[in-house]
Amino acid sequence: MLKPKDLRVPAAGRREILKYGAAAAGAGLLLGQLSDAAAKDGGTGGGSRSGGSGDLPPSPATTPFIVPLPVPALKQSVAALDPAPQEGPGPGEAGRDKHQRWAEFGPSTRKFYEIHVKEAKFSFHPQLPDSTIWGYDGVFPGPTFEARYGESAIVRIYNDLPANTIGFGSPEISTHLHNAHTGSESDGFPGDYYSRTKFGPTIAHAGAYRDHLYPNIYAGFDAFHATGGDPREALGTLFYHDHRVEFTSPNVYKGLMGFYLLFDELDSGNETDPSSTALHLPSGKYDIPLAFTDKQFDRNGLLFFDQFEVDGILGDKFCVNGKIQPFFQVERRKYRFRFLDGGPSRFYEFYLSYKGVDQPFQYIASDGNLLPETLTLTKFRMGVAERADIVIDFLNYPKGAQLFIVNKLEQVNGRGPTGKILNPGTRILRFDVGDLPASPDKSQVPTKLRELPPINLAEVVKTRKFEFVRRGGAWTVNGELFDVLTPTVQPKRNTAEIWVFKGGGGWSHPIHVHFEEGRILSRNGKPPARPEAGRKDIFVLAPNDELRVFLRFRDFEGKYVMHCHNLTHEDHAMMIRFDIVPS
Template identity: 30%
Template sequence: MVKRRDLFKLGALAGGAAMIPVLASEDTGVQAFARPAGHRHHATTTFSGRAADAPDPFTVPLPLPPALKPAAVLPDADVYRVTTRPAVAELLPGLQTPVLTYGGSYIGPTIRATTGRRVIVHHTNTLDMGTAVHLHGAHVPAAHDGFPTDLINPGTTRTYEYPNRQAAATLWYHDHAHHMEAEHVYRGLHGFYLLEDPAERSLKLPKGAYDIPIMLTDARFADDGSLVFIMDDSGNRTTLLTNGRPAPYLPVAGRRYRLRLLNASNMRVFRLQLAGGEELVQVASDGGLLPAPAPTGTITLSAAERADVVVDFSRYPAGTRLVLSDTLTGLPVLRFDVEGRVRDDSRVPSVLRPAAPLPPATTVRDVTFAYDFALGWFTINGRLFDPDRVDFTINRGSTEIWRIHNSTSPIGVPHNLHVHLVQFRVLDRNGVPAGPAEQGPKDTVSVAPGETVRVQATFTDHLGRYVFHCHQLDHSSMGMMAVFEVV
């Protein structure tokens, strides 16, 4: 029997045309199987029509979120205005989906920033409930971090200032309102914030039109195209969206591209392969460049993690079609349609950004994920989130090691940890040193059931209260979050 993996490979070699019907029928089976009893279709239904949530793959182009234009350019800062508002978007072909947006589209506009130059964003909230904007991965003062109870009230505007005193990185902004972040982000409150710096620019990685941000989300659609949000319902969010469209295609020139992969889903882990295992060269993770390129056949991203990879499409003849797929579901994510070769001055140097030596840690803390049977929910160190309680008090300037342990077995639920304010280094997993993909600065790390991951961070300057939490947002919204205060 031909394995699915081989079909993707076959599709790549044969130009892809023969692969599409195979994918469509298989995907229908996957999606039908994942539906709960009582839904329109179930596993044994003969599929005569197309389900709203199982659209044909590769019928729509990959949209690229437009860069936001500054409202003002000051000598030392760029000023932006963003309005949070409801909108209607075409996510599935031919259907209109009510969404919540930054500026009118399911993927918010991309903010482009440069290290050392401030960005000021005036966020106006026109929703009928509070919002809070968090710039994920950014090193910012507490007042500008989007603390969950630090809300932009309906009908008001709040100004966030970002100093951008950190290295180039693929960051993203998203909602963080108390108890509401899961639903808000699911319905569309997310966008890219791409920070670049001169050192990275001098490396000559692919840039401009060859630098593509790719946001991966998932969704559960009702028949009328509306999004169904039920807390902790990840098993039913069976439609994968890539920049807001189901399995789109992207024409690419025969040259190198940088793909900025972001898992912006609430709960899903993506395990991505290109045409069954073609080479992806990872150059950056959450907080920016890796010390050295890490060639791999598979990129695994838990919720909120990023991986920037370089793919050299000049290795494939014009006409080749390569499918990036999620091997955990077998579903296609994006198809690259390779066109003719073009001149390519980009490169991937063997040294990207050497890691700074780690200072000695003075404090070791435990962060334990558990399931509390009395509470009926997941906790951090035995407690649910209380925005008024400080869980960890950290001295400014100190370096700490956090031992993150997922003890939710026997339930066996994976979690991850996102720490605001800092980029940390992953030291080891169950005592085994972190692999090449985790050698760079990280702000989110996956922790499998039974696993213990040690990370190290230095709390350099900003004072005040910040949160750390599981970034499976249904979990954090239900209380899997805690507070640290830098004093």
């Protein structure tokens, strides 16, 4: 009989298991179907009817819309860090390369943050027992960071997870700020994981913490030095999450994610900003981040993850900011909602419903990038890690009205959506309309938002093709598994390339390229649709799609990755390392 200690699979051993596709799936039936607490009790848990195994019992029943939506608290800065940050690793810090451009951004940094990754108990719903999570500062999602372009920040991330854990996940971390324009040593490279006793193959030694230098500069810093980069390259809605190689999916599923919001003179975060350059979008308590995740719970109501499922993990409970089908009390005015598909494997098509009728809303940003113009839509689709900012004006509805965010996209396994649109779909979040605000709503949603930089194909020095296919029971890019130590390609700094992404085999893949936003030139030979015609860092491949994407590599050098953001596919080696090298 298996004992709890037998359930801990070290990374190297897990890699060997994964090389044997079918064997791994078989092992999963025996070992994988355990929640953390069930493992501790020596019992078995349940699984998802819509997940990879397909024959496991559903989660326990929960009553929808009895839990208020939590809004993640803002992370507060500290006056200083002890020991003081430095260009190279400090005392007790995990090994890393030196901070790039330290002389420009390090000494001038005035914003310092300290965050602790901890294990904690968490309630997903009052009708379920508390589950064990891992969280930044012990909460899920982690606290929200607010930063401004032109003001660098150093975030010190302590790993306080227990060294010996039972159940799913691996207690080493490497935090990726998706999709920050920053040096590779602060990017959260998958092989840079650390704890106080272990460390990854691409860093020098273990340590209690790691300092991340986020310069908060626009891309194109060297070419547009007077303005701190090209303001047309601004991001707004970013998020951070764990990126530990081979264990990203369970670690993120267990709670390691949070929001990081960036503002500038245009998207200023102040709807009453007196500046003539400001857009005056809804702000403050009317600017709400929403992380959508789907979870599975075992027969005892405890969080469940099948560590050996290689196709994709689907849950039958839909959470927003960690709560199952919550409600949110709103005033009769405009709100900005920042949607994030937190994965690990589900796609969504979202609608706003009132009395069963789809309602229009204003769509202003894709993947955290403001569009050139506001779009009025009644639906939008999201792949894993995609973001979408929308504005809803509740003044259009009477007090007491109830509106719902509804997912109508059918997905039954890790292949991706079937394409079928369900009616009525699944209600995930309810808005309860209350009174008029105490002060008049002065927010605006201008028709014109942020200008796009031009695409200059004359900059392109190379075209590369990447094919994302399942081969021999494994997930591959161009037929190869991820090699954490060896770059697949080496683009030169201050150049541009066209990367061609090709899907196949009936699978959907949300492809993420670290470090720089890209522009879709064509999808299957045709121009991209308006919502994805702006700057993006997730490029969704439907089965057999081919995308041509324009990418630049500016301002920094070093190791980065490109991968499928179906986190299960990523963990099972659908990823490449690319190194930006001197031009």
